[in-house]
Amino acid sequence: MTAPQASPLLITPAPPEARHVVSFTQDERLDTGRHVQLVNNKIPVGLLFEGSLDVPLLERCLEMLGRRHESLRLCFPIDPAGNVLKVLPNLGEPLRVESVEDTEPGRRLEHALALLAEDAGRPFDLAAGSLFRRMVVRVDETTHVLCMTMDHVNIDALSVRTLIGELLTLYTALAKAEEPELPELPVQFPDFAVWERNYLRGATLARLMGYWRRRLDGIDPIPASGLVDPVGGVDGPPKLIKLSTFVDARRASAMDAFAQSAGTSLISVVGAAVKATVWRRKLATMDDEAAGDVALFGSLGNRTRPEVEHLVGYLATVATFRTTFDRTTSFEELVGRVGRTLWDALRHQRIPHSLIMKELGHPQYGARYRDPAAMPSYLNFDVLDYAVDTFSQPPGLSVRRVVLPMPEVPRGGLRVLGFRRRNGISLEFRYRSDRYSATWARQFLDDLDRVLVLGVDRPATRLDELFDLPAGRR
Incomplete structure (x- = not known):
């Protein structure tokens, strides 16, 4: 046998x-x-x-x-x-x-x-x-x-x-x-590296590439955000500037309850708010159809097998999360679309972004490892849906993470991060000082927070109503 x-x-x-x-x-x-x-x-x-x-x-x-x-x-x-x-x-x-x-x-x-x-x-x-x-x-x-x-x-x-x-x-x-x-x-x-080489070929590679070819049709694998600050940033070497706002435990609980009722997760709720805020900004420089095609860049864990659950290595991959909508889309509908976008990406995450670009023969291959000034202005979005600041403490010691003063510059110019905390959710907005002004960045974060409040409280509200936009006009 x-x-x-x-x-x-x-x-x-x-x-x-x-x-x-x-x-x-x-x-x-x-x-x-x-x-x-x-x-x-x-x-x-x-x-x-x-x-x-x-x-x-x-x-x-x-x-x-x-x-x-x-x-x-x-x-x-x-x-x-x-x-x-x-x-x-x-x-x-x-x-x-x-x-x-x-x-x-x-x-x-x-x-x-x-x-x-x-x-x-x-x-x-x-x-x-x-x-x-x-x-x-x-x-x-x-x-x-x-x-x-x-x-x-x-x-x-x-x-x-x-x-x-x-x-x-x-x-x-x-x-x-x-x-x-x-x-x-x-x-x-x-x-894992040997397995990946053996797995990602033939019919499997063709199937996964077919999905990403469709999702990336008409845009770059590292998608431009379409976000422009008309005032611009400040002169001098680019710096990473961080702004933050905090969602308290009451609001965080309401967001979790809404996500559960919508059959999705916290990352989809925050992601929908981010995409709505991007849409509102894009309306200032492009027509409705272009503004409603919103693609963010984010990370996928790519740990789809129990064998690698505790493995240390570079398994994660970046990915493009693209969602289309318009001014008549309700916040609840947008959350559903963002959730489906995320779910589909998770189902096709075994093919890393690097191989997708190589198969496409795209000139952006390797762009993230070269001169950051040459990178397109994209928006990176990630929600870490766990308490990142809690670890078991050895006896007689208190241990916590600290940030070193490293001169990091976000490659794409913009990044939104959500961190689950014990008492709520911390939202952080990072931006390049040479491309965006402090006023523009603060308004973006304030709008994001406002959409989360109104959208969770009144999920059936249309996007143009969330931003008090006249129907059919920018």
């Missing part, structure tokens, strides 16, 4: 001779930006430890993470035959330890963050590695700051949460002289 064939969806350990291939997303970076050193291509993760931190134990835990996850030991040697990856035997550089205790007490944390940002900004050598750098700064006896800096070619946002959670789990267990309990890893990232 012939044994049944394994499902092509099943990700299994690859044979040793095959574990040198890179993923399609890594291919794009290596093809077009191997030697480009942008802040956007790094992921620095800052953690503030308050309490009695055992630094040697912390270093031991970091080394254990390195042994557990091959993606933290990947590099990409130059090979005439094409892009390849290599798993290094260890993490290379040891944990770097510095102190700022000789600094004036009121400025120590600021100095520590600046030192970490400087270290995080050091170039990576993708060919030789290591691409996982660790540094801890002692602020005083009970305050330390750790930064783990990784190149984005090896890691995504969901992996960061996994790393932080496992680091604190390891530290807690070893501090108690207990055996750490971490989930098993059926596969490593090189196994």
